[in-house]
Amino acid sequence: MPSKPAPIKKAANKEPAKKEEKAAEPEPAPEAAPAEAAPAEAPAEGEAAPAEGEAAPAEAAPAEAPAAEEPKPPTPPPADAAAPAPEETPAAAAEAPADAAAPAVEETPAAAAEAPADAAAAPATEEAAPAADGEAPAADAEAAEAAEAAPEEPKAPTPPPPPPKEPTSAPVDLFIEDKNDTSVTIIWSQPETIGHTGLDGYTIEIAKDGTEDWKAVNEEPQKSCRYVIKNLTTGDRLKIRVVAVNAGGRSGPCALPEAVLVKEVADRPKVRMPRFLRQRYVANVGAKINLTIPFTGKPKPVVSWTKDGQPLDTKRVNIRSTDRDSIVFIRAAERDDSGVFEMCVKVDDFEDKAQFILQIVELPGAPASLKIVDTWGFNVALEWTPPKDNGNTEITGYSIQKADKKTGDWFTVLEHYHRLNATISDLIMGNTYNFRAFSENKCGISESAIVAKQEAKILKTGIDYKPPEYKERDSSEAPKFTTSLNDRATTVGYSTKLLCSVRGSPKPKVQWMKNQMIIGDDPKYRQICVQGICSLEIRKxxxxxxxxxxxxxxxxxxxxxxxxxxxVKQPAVADADKK
Incomplete structure (x- = not known):
């Protein structure tokens, strides 16, 4: 039985076949022989031919014939090749023996049929005919050995290749900042890894939900991490993603988790009244009023203003409204501009209102009247009434001044006084005085004053001083010792003193006695009594x-x-003195 054909190694032997083709290219071959010539010459070449012949079935020749109909011009041999060598397919190179004759044998049509149908199969079949003489393969083998034995010329060291350009990592934290009927605003954060090549920008891409037809919406890379996608169609549902771009190419995309519906976000309107306007806002006459009141709501709310329930006078008050706030502007305020301003923002069937009080104030007028009620001694009593014009704000006090008729100089005697009457004291006897009053409010003191029509004259009158009568207190009291005498002991020849204290009214008379006998003016005794302290000194x-x-x-x-x-004791005597 015929032996089984040897397996053809395709992938493993492609590289050796390519190396032999570079070492020696085949000579220009004559026109290809008929398709039947290849099987006839195969048994005549070496010992390996029968093995190849057995492996080829009878129908292999007709299958290979169409591939050899039109020969292709061979590649010109390189300058250092000694002689052309027949071309081998990877399968034939793997099955050839190690001797010099075997490489010269071209694979049979059957082997060519087993190999992959690539573009080099047809030329390999046509070049089998020139290899039949056997001389060229031998010369080619010697030339190949000589080329391998020859030393290669040294080459200069190759510089290290530049680092590869890599794209950045994908952007992160992509989400929607705002959207309306025709646009979507997105923001994101830059990639975590950028690399040495830097970052050129971002490309924003959109695709309709359900498709993968991604289209870039920006022509040039976007530097900022915020972008407004405009000119969209209301009602479209879009997928959005962002790609970072640099010299290394595009990064991975960062996409929104869900498709976005292009539609206005409807928020209920809300007026954000500033804190300083929640109380009464006070300004002076002639001041410039510029108040900004923010609000929210989507779509853009319709803003309207009223003053005291009536439409605003646009000649006096200018209103400028944007998507986020409304501005009330008055170039020069007047008292008539005071009132309750109400702002209304409306979106569809929803609305919100807020109001503030504007008060324009100025200096008050003088008190309506001032009169002298009474004069006595060095004092004058005054009364007055509030001013008719309070300057559009409450009166905070009054100032009262006096002037001596002789000099005419005014001096303030009361300031920031809240009552409507007062008593002016410490006036000079014999002088005549005039009085006037001013009003005060938050803006200051009134420019004019009201002067009392009457004058206050302090008369010179005689003064009779009558001292008050006091009832003398009865302090009569019998004598009483507050400190008694104490028993004492003394030594002969040493003076001593006895002490006691007594009180009484009138002042009592004091006597000292010894053994019930009155001590008179005996010089041996000294009697002293001062402020009720009585003492008796006994001398030696x-x-x-x-x-x-x-x-x-x-x-x-x-x-x-x-x-x-x-x-009285005797002094102690020593024993020697006794003897």
């Missing part, structure tokens, strides 16, 4: 000065006595 008492001493106080209301015992 002897053995007979001891006894009971008494102090007696007496006045018209009675008498009192205190006593004490005085002991």
């Amino acid at each position: 008492p002897g053995n007979f000065d001891g006894g009971v001493y008494s102090c007696k106080a007496k006045n018209d209301h009675g008498e009192a006595t205190v006593s004490c015992k005085l002991e």
Whole structure:
């Protein structure tokens, strides 16, 4: 039985076949022989031909014949090739033996049929005829060995290749900032990884929901991370994505998670009244009024204004409204501009209102009247009435001034006074005075004053001083000792003093006694009584000065006595003195 054809290695042997083709290109071949010539010559070439012949079935030749109808011109051989070598397919190169004759054998049509049908199959069949003589393959093999043995010329070191240009990572945090009937505003954040090539910009792409027909909406890369996609059709549902672009190409896309419906976002209108307008807004006459009141709502609300329930006078008040706020402007305010301003914003069937009070004020007028009610001594009593014109705000006080008729100079005696009457004191006797009053409010003091029609004259009158009568207090009191005498002991020859204190009214008379005997003007004793403190000094008492001493106080209301015992001791004598 015929042996099984050897398996043809296709992918693994393509590279060696290409190397042999570069080493030696085949000679220009004559016109291709008939398709039947290839099988006839195959048995005559070497030992490998039968193996190839057995592997080819009988019908292989007709299958290969159409590929060899029209030969292609061979590629010219390189300058360093010694001789052309027959072309081999990858399958034939893998099956050829190691001797020099085997490489010269061209693959049979059967082997060519087994190989992939590429563009080189037809020339390989046509070049089989020149390889039949056997001399050219031998010369080609020697030339190939000589070329391999020859040393290669040294080459200059190749510089390192530049780093590859890589695109950035995809943008992040893409979401919708705003949208309306014809546009969608998107914002995003830059990629986390940009690389050394930098970032040229972003491309914004859209596609209708349900399709993948992405179209860029910006011609040039967008530098900013915010873009407004305009000229859209209301009601379209679009997919949106953003791509970062640099020298390395496009990054991955960052797309919205869901398609966007192009439609106005309907928000209920809301007036955002500033805090300083929530209370009464006060301005002076002639001041410029410029108030901005923001509001929200979609689609754009319709704004309207009224003053005290009536339409605004556009000649006096200018209103400028935008998509987000409304401005009230008055070039020079007047008192007639005061009132309650109400703002109304309306979207479809929804509306919101807010109001503020504008008050234009100026200096007040003078008090309506001033008169002198009474004059007495050095004092004058005044009364006045509030002004007719308060300057469109409340009166905060009054100022009162006086002027001496002799000099005519005005001096302020009361300032920021809240009552409507006052008493002016400390006036000079014999002088005549005039008085006037001013009004005050938030803007200041009135420009004019009201002067009292009457004059106040302080008369010179005699003064009789009558001292007040006081009832004398009865302080009569019988004598009473507040401090009594204490018993004492002393030594012969050492002076001592007895003390006590007494009170009474009238001042009582004090007497000292010894053993119930009155001590007179004896120089041995010294008696002192000052401010009710009574003392008896006994100068160098002897053995007979001891006894009971008494102090007696007496006045018209009675008498009192205190006593004490005085002991006089002998001095201690040493034993030597006794002997």
